[in-house]
Amino acid sequence: MLDLDLYTDPAAMRLPLQALPGLDATPIRRVAVLHAARRAPRRDPASRACRIAVCYGVETGERAARIVYGKVYPSEVCAELSAQAGASGAPAWLREIDMLLWRFPRDPGLPQLGALLDDSTELVRYRPEERATLRRGTLYAKTFRGSEGAELCERFGHLARRSDDSGAFEVAAPQRYDAATRTFWQRGVAAPALASALRASNCDRLMELAARGLARLHAAAPRFGPARPVADLAAAALRRGAKIGRCMPELAQAAQRTAAALAAHASAMAGAPLAQIHGDFHLDQLRLRGDRLMVFDLDELAVGDPLEDLASFVVKCPLTDAQLALRVCEHLIEAYARCRPAAFDLRRLDWHLAVQWMHKASRAYVWQRPGWRAAAAQMLAEAERCVAQLERSVPA
16 A cells, blocks of 8 residues: 555646546646545554545546545455446546545445536535535535434524524524435525624624524524533543544654543533534634624534533634634633623633644544644644643632
């Protein structure tokens, strides 16, 4: 097996992808890595699991970029999977690099894609083998590997009915769920992203709206999604600390020390009142419509500590203006603390911030984006800073 770094190097992949049937007659001008998921080094070198999965955008001189999805296995596994797939769904096998490749819309986990796509349908988001978001006119469709779209439709319906509550986030009403294609349909909403509307002059007002909306979401009933107790988050941090150590030995000591500190403080964080949480709350999930905020992507709803959503917002803040980003995050936290004082605790927020930074550091290795090594080190340093702040505030 070749060095796994090869597969996320666009320049190195141009020549191997040129041999893919359908691309071999037209020179490839550019390759882009759209998504990558790399597994941590295996303790068992004989493992038959996928080593890395990569989604590429391939541009030629004749047409728009094509999407190609590849998975790397040991050679014998490639041979078996290629033979089992059958002629109609068989991936191309590039033997020289031990990679199986599917050309979009073929996907080993989303066989329904071909039936959903036509000339009027646009691909909005795509996570190979897991989910895709499509747009057809004013309708959006989310299609999944499993049946989770059915519950997602129910969630949107329930929260849309609560949208009229004072201060609540607005939620776009669902249209229908189609079990045959495992697809949830929803009417689109014309509203700008909140990130594009934020300015220093309106930041405080908009973050007040966001805090009130988040507080209302946390008070929602009935609750949707699995329980996400603090003990599980602490256990995940320990696993991520070990994983960072295997993937980036130079960070092993810091990662494992930080994870151990999070686990040691977990019991003190476990008494928080549980609430309905968004589960993936960040600025890009919000849009501004008039004087209301809309919230999107309710896929990760869970029952957990509401401060996890605040920590997620801070760690995932996409704003490039550092001063504005700091003001946005600080004002959201201050406004939320005023809305729900009984649920707010600065030490718990520091704990959740450290957990989120650990998660992001481990994801830097998984996604393999340019500069991921430096990014992982910086994220881990943020986690260490939050743990240090937490420990300084421990009552005497």
